[in-house]
Amino acid sequence: MTLKEKATFMTGDGWWKTYAFPRLGVPSIFMTDGPHGLRKASGSDITASVPATCFPTASCLASSWDPSLLEQVGAALGRECQANDVQLLLGPGNNLKRSPLGGRNFEYFSEDPLLGGKLAAAHIRGVQSEGVGATLKHYVANEQEYERIASSSNIDERTLREIYLRAFEIPVKEAQPDAVMCSYNRLNGVPVSEDPWSLDQVLRKEWGFQGFVVSDWGAVRDRVKGIQAGLNLEMPGSKAYNRDKIIRAVKKGQLKIQQLNEAAAQLLAVVLKLAQSRKPFATFDPVVHHRLARQAAAESLVLLKNEKNLLPLNPAKKMRLAVLGAFAKESRYQGGGSSQVNPTRLDCAYDEISKLAGPQIRLSYAEGYRFDGSTTPALLAESRKVARQSDVSLLFVGLPDSYESEGFDRSNFDIPKDHQKLVEEVAKIQPNLVVVLMNGSSVSMPWLKKPKAVLEAWLGGQAGGGAIADVLFGLVNPCGKLAETFPKRLEDTPAYPEFPGKNLETHYGEGLYVGYRHYDIRKIEPLFPFGYGLSYTTFAYSQIKASYKSSSTPSVHVEVTVKNTGKKAGKEIVQLYVHEQNPETPRPEKELKAFAKVYLQPGESKKVVFDIPEASLGYWDNLIHGRKVNPGVYDILVGPNSRHLPLVKSVRVKGLNNRPLPLNEKSMLKDVIRHPKGNAYYQTLLQATGLAGAIGKGLKKEKMSARERADIEKAARSLMAFLSELPLDRIGGFSEGKFGDDQLRKILKNINGL
Numbered sequence: 039m040t041l042k043e044k045a046t047f048m049t050g051d052g053w054w055k056t057y058a059f060p061r062l063g064v065p066s067i068f069m070t071d072g073p074h075g076l077r078k079a080s081g082s083d084i085t086a087s088v089p090a091t092c093f094p095t096a097s098c099l100a101s102s103w104d105p106s107l108l109e110q111v112g113a114a115l116g117r118e119c120q121a122n123d124v125q126l127l128l129g130p131g132n133n134l135k136r137s138p139l140g141g142r143n144f145e146y147f148s149e150d151p152l153l154g155g156k157l158a159a160a161h162i163r164g165v166q167s168e169g170v171g172a173t174l175k176h177y178v179a180n181e182q183e184y185e186r187i188a189s190s191s192n193i194d195e196r197t198l199r200e201i202y203l204r205a206f207e208i209p210v211k212e213a214q215p216d217a218v219m220c221s222y223n224r225l226n227g228v229p230v231s232e233d234p235w236s237l238d239q240v241l242r243k244e245w246g247f248q249g250f251v252v253s254d255w256g257a258v259r260d261r262v263k264g265i266q267a268g269l270n271l272e273m274p275g276s277k278a279y280n281r282d283k284i285i286r287a288v289k290k291g292q293l294k295i296q297q298l299n300e301a302a303a304q305l306l307a308v309v310l311k312l313a314q315s316r317k318p319f320a321t322f323d324p325v326v327h328h329r330l331a332r333q334a335a336a337e338s339l340v341l342l343k344n345e346k347n348l349l350p351l352n353p354a355k356k357m358r359l360a361v362l363g364a365f366a367k368e369s370r371y372q373g374g375g376s377s378q379v380n381p382t383r384l385d386c387a388y389d390e391i392s393k394l395a396g397p398q399i400r401l402s403y404a405e406g407y408r409f410d411g412s413t414t415p416a417l418l419a420e421s422r423k424v425a426r427q428s429d430v431s432l433l434f435v436g437l438p439d440s441y442e443s444e445g446f447d448r449s450n451f452d453i454p455k456d457h458q459k460l461v462e463e464v465a466k467i468q469p470n471l472v473v474v475l476m477n478g479s480s481v482s483m484p485w486l487k488k489p490k491a492v493l494e495a496w497l498g499g500q501a502g503g504g505a506i507a508d509v510l511f512g513l514v515n516p517c518g519k520l521a522e523t524f525p526k527r528l529e530d531t532p533a534y535p536e537f538p539g540k541n542l543e544t545h546y547g548e549g550l551y552v553g554y555r556h557y558d559i560r561k562i563e564p565l566f567p568f569g570y571g572l573s574y575t576t577f578a579y580s581q582i583k584a585s586y587k588s589s590s591t592p593s594v595h596v597e598v599t600v601k602n603t604g605k606k607a608g609k610e611i612v613q614l615y616v617h618e619q620n621p622e623t624p625r626p627e628k629e630l631k632a633f634a635k636v637y638l639q640p641g642e643s644k645k646v647v648f649d650i651p652e653a654s655l656g657y658w659d660n661l662i663h664g665r666k667v668n669p670g671v672y673d674i675l676v677g678p679n680s681r682h683l684p685l686v687k688s689v690r691v692k693g694l695n696n697r698p699l700p701l702n703e704k705s706m707l708k709d710v711i712r713h714p715k716g717n718a719y720y721q722t723l724l725q726a727t728g729l730a731g732a733i734g735k736g737l738k739k740e741k742m743s744a745r746e747r748a749d750i751e752k753a754a755r756s757l758m759a760f761l762s763e764l765p766l767d768r769i770g771g772f773s774e775g776k777f778g779d780d781q782l783r784k785i786l787k788n789i790n791g792l
């Protein structure tokens with residue numbers, strides 16, 4: 039490639055493709071959104087796209103806790119890409135949920151980096167199994183929509199490493215996406231699109247990323263700095279604007295040609311690979327994909343409440359069944375923005391309920407509110423009337439379309455006032471009330487006590503209506519669990535004081551304590567905890583065993599037994615958390631380290647086995663600048679959700695990366711005692727302060743009243759506390775020069791073994 043060709047290659051050819059270079063036999067690749075369906079523009083109207091299967095959105099799919107399901111959905115997306123001659127899908131997204139108000143929460147998996155990371159990896163594996171590239175986005179720290187293009191996410195390194203980067207590290211290492219999309223925002227002041235630390239040091243050098251980095255659409259500010267940092271492709275294309283800047287920078291020696299070559303080569307490798315995997319005659323079966331979309335939604339619905347086993351409804355029983363709420367006929371099934379799919383078909387819950395209801399069921403319907411969420415006295419009156427004339431009422435409420443979208447955050451935590459009113463009014467008349475929620479992220483539920491049953495149906499995609507019917511009638515036993523905590527009040531949420539920041543600065547003040555980590559440490563009772571979800575059957579947990587296995591990759595081996603103690607076959611999501619006893623640094627109470635979904639017939643038991651790598655038990659240590667596992671005792675907690683972990687077993691682990699840190703002048707006397715070679719010098723250093731001796735003398739006095747002794751001891755305790763935290767470079771002063779700097783240097787040299 040000539041310099042001009044290379045510079046041209048660094049920017050897109052319009053909105054959705056890379057430049058082709060026929061002279062060199064370099065084809066162009068086509069990319070499109072993402073993440074839960076294909077949005078390939080049809081024609082020049084940017085709002086029009088080809089028909090494609092709209093799968094459930096990420097917050098719904100995540101509630102399945104089922105990587106194999108995500109892989110199947112990913113593969114179906116890959117097939118639809120092939121059929122539409124798309125080489126790269128712009129998804130999945132794996133930003134985290136700091137606040138329920140995040141406008142794009144519906145597009146993201148979880149508040150937990152392990153759960154989100156494993157599901158993102160599965161999604162990528164699925165897409166890429168069809169010869170299509172996946173794009174992991176938006177890297178990194180893009181947790182809000184407000185001022186998303188320029189705002190700085192200000193986060194300390196430990197929090198980044200353990201939470202926000204971790205969500206990307208897992209899928210990059212486990213699934214090698216062909217592309218990573220850098221986010222719009224700045225990270226600690228530096229635009230991610232020009233940040234060599236996140237794009238090159240961490241992503242490529244530390245994690246071994248092999249694909250190319252594409253900018254989010256319009257994230258490029260300084261193109262030359264971007265290339266230097268490791269950003270390969272600018273999207274959408276800027277024609278000569280940035281191309282010429284690159285050429286000028288090379289000519290002036292501001293950009294090394296090697297850096298441009300490297301950026302072009304990384305992009306070229308993926309372009310060639312994806313172009314070669316094209317399947318020009320590929321087709322997909324929309325009926326099969328619709329069926330998969332229904333199955334995926336059904337696996338992900340979360341039964342939040344089910345008093346007196348009101349659900350499932352018996353489709354063969356004589357019953358007057360009222361269906362209330364416009365969402366039952368006009369589903370809320372996906373969010374707004376770049377992920378908006380033009381579905382191949384759209385099922386509504388009402389039709390699917392009527393298909394499954396036997397001839398004995400008399401179905402009635404009332405709209406309740408308009409699609410925008412508002413009601414009228416006439417609509418309310420009609421709903422009351424229909425509810426009164428029913429044996430059971432199903433009421434559909436949630437967040438209207440205008441409440442949740444890319445581009446802006448939610449302005450409040452509630453479903454519309456008129457939806458709440460409807461719940462309250464219908465509940466007064468109808469004791470057998472089931473509320474079905476359609477929303478992409480958690481909502482407040484001040485009305486929760488009123489209905490007997492609540493089903494969280496999320497934004498379930500084009501077949502979500504069928505999945506709801508399947509669960510309501512018990513054709514599918516609900517098995518989804520929350521991948522995000524549902525709080526009682528917005529004020530209880532981790533980022534409440536800081537979300538969404540101000541004047542282009544967002545301080546991630548809650549640090550590590552995102553999601554359940556926050557509710558745990560502050561002992562805040564959530565409405566529904568992370569990992570929560572009911573079933574039509576019951577499960578019992580027993581017989582935990584845990585042992586430490588030392589090997590070249592040491593691990594903790596855990597076994598538990600789970601039994602279906604109810605009368606229906608069902609699936610249980612078994613969750614394993616780890617708590618470190620006596621950590622030497624502040625840590626979350628517990629963290630999710632593994633999970634498994636098991637299918638059990640009534641009465642059946644299964645042994646569930648986990649192997650937790652010892653390395654994953656640790657934390658990011660800012661002093662050693664790496665992950666560290668303290669030697670000590672760790673509690674392994676296993677159960678059905680983050681607040682109910684009946685099985686506990688402690689194991690002692692050896693620890694990793696615990697080499698003592700070298701001491702220096704700033705180290706304290708207490709660090710000297712802790713250092714294995716420091717002990718021998720401790721007394722010398724202590725005596726050199728000239729302070730410790732005075733106490734000793736006082737305590738040696740023979741005749742002393744109890745009061746005098748207590749006073750001396752009190753003074754001694756305080757002085758010893760002072761001395762133990764005295765930096766070594768202060769000893770010289772206290773010694774009035776008797777202990778010189780040279781002596782200290784010599785001791786340090788001996789301790790550090792230099």
Ligand code: BGC
Pocket residue numbers: 071072128175254255376
């Ligand atoms: C969104 C991305 C999307 C891109 C292309 C951006 O505004 O943030 O998620 O992939 O547009 O549509």
